[in-house]
Amino acid sequence: MTSHQPPPTSPLDGGKRAISMDLPVFSPISPTAAAAASSPAAAKVVDNPMPHTLAEGENATPLEVIGSTATDKLAIIMVGLPATGKTHIAKRICRFLSFFHDIPAQIFNVGDYRRQLCGAQMPSEFYNPHNVEGTKARLAACDAAISDMMDYLQQDGVRVAALDATNSTRDRRQHIAQTLKESGIGCKKMFVESICDSQELLEENIRKVKLSTPDYRDMNEDDAIADFLQRRQNYALQYEPVSEIDGPHVKIINSKQFIVHSIRGYLPLKVVHFVMNLHTLPRTFYLTRHGQSTYNLVGKIGGDSGLSDKGVEYAKRLAKFASEKIAKATTTTTTTCTTTTCTTTTNTQQPPKQKQQQQQLPDQLSILFVDDDAILRKLFARTIRKVRPSWSVKEASNGETAIRMCVEDNNNNNNESSSS
Numbered sequence: 001m002t003s004h005q006p007p008p009t010s011p012l013d014g015g016k017r018a019i020s021m022d023l024p025v026f027s028p029i030s031p032t033a034a035a036a037a038s039s040p041a042a043a044k045v046v047d048n049p050m051p052h053t054l055a056e057g058e059n060a061t062p063l064e065v066i067g068s069t070a071t072d073k074l075a076i077i078m079v080g081l082p083a084t085g086k087t088h089i090a091k092r093i094c095r096f097l098s099f100f101h102d103i104p105a106q107i108f109n110v111g112d113y114r115r116q117l118c119g120a121q122m123p124s125e126f127y128n129p130h131n132v133e134g135t136k137a138r139l140a141a142c143d144a145a146i147s148d149m150m151d152y153l154q155q156d157g158v159r160v161a162a163l164d165a166t167n168s169t170r171d172r173r174q175h176i177a178q179t180l181k182e183s184g185i186g187c188k189k190m191f192v193e194s195i196c197d198s199q200e201l202l203e204e205n206i207r208k209v210k211l212s213t214p215d216y217r218d219m220n221e222d223d224a225i226a227d228f229l230q231r232r233q234n235y236a237l238q239y240e241p242v243s244e245i246d247g248p249h250v251k252i253i254n255s256k257q258f259i260v261h262s263i264r265g266y267l268p269l270k271v272v273h274f275v276m277n278l279h280t281l282p283r284t285f286y287l288t289r290h291g292q293s294t295y296n297l298v299g300k301i302g303g304d305s306g307l308s309d310k311g312v313e314y315a316k317r318l319a320k321f322a323s324e325k326i327a328k329a330t331t332t333t334t335t336t337c338t339t340t341t342c343t344t345t346t347n348t349q350q351p352p353k354q355k356q357q358q359q360q361l362p363d364q365l366s367i368l369f370v371d372d373d374a375i376l377r378k379l380f381a382r383t384i385r386k387v388r389p390s391w392s393v394k395e396a397s398n399g400e401t402a403i404r405m406c407v408e409d410n411n412n413n414n415n416e417s418s419s420s
Contacts, residue, residue, distance in 0.1 A: 072159070073161075082166065094160065104159055109165070110163070116141075122215070127235060142176075146180075149161045154185055168239045190250070191247070248263050292310045294307070365391045367384060367392065370399065381395060
């Protein structure tokens, strides 16, 4: 029996180890060719002479692999009345693409161009559609923003640009689309329309966002709100919602309802998926570790132990803090399935509505948990049995097994019914 030693490295190959294959030859080749293939001269160096380099960054997803090309460009055109969250949505989209996908993106806010051309704190009459001078000035600001956006998109490596404006009329949107087409950039376009008819959302957005803009800085709050509402009404006089005539678009209605039309391609679909999980108003998340466990006392890592006395005390104080400081009707508690976290959150007092739902849970219930992770299945089953010992919990590692188990249970129930 012959032992095979690994071949030595050579300074000529940069320290890479050469791999020689000394295996039986099963392919129908001549003995001469087989001998040449098994000779030391046929040793190959494992290397990639042409590594794949992405134009948008080393950590980005290779777009060529998933149906797009590195040259695709996208113009996102925001649409909507003032105070509908357009700027917030545009900023979040560009931040999402830049941070998670390493795709350069920039926002071109027409309001900033308008303030540079005409100054800030223009009266609401400036936005009246019957004001000829105001209409010309706002169109000039829009054209300046479009021009800069096209110059930006023509740069190498640039992928996404967002035009942030009301774009409330179909003529304005067609003007933007035609200008992009005549530029010869060859970029895709999509409209993102934000519709907000919820009075609560509008008032929240006006007070927290609009009153802090340069247009209303240092103004009396009541006067600023009245002027802004009149400005919004002026835009509403000529507002035309996005329709199929405009082309690919997504409508966002009160951040709850979404209408998607004719969206194709990797980047546009990424944008749609992101905005469907986006909230226009800020929210607060409270994150907490579980209380001290018995394993913590002895220095053990991992496992699934219970809480120590201090851990129980922490759970009680956490419940008091949650009920007094952060408890609301919409509060939701999410926890992992370990004993320590379940015990910690069990003490957290729930709103009356949630308590009532918990009391109405049935005494008998059959649960089938499907997951390919055996540890997760065990933790889930263990937690359910602790909370509801009378419930039946079964596990399946895949969909086929789950279907077979359901069919077997159904047959057994039918047989029991027939015998009775």
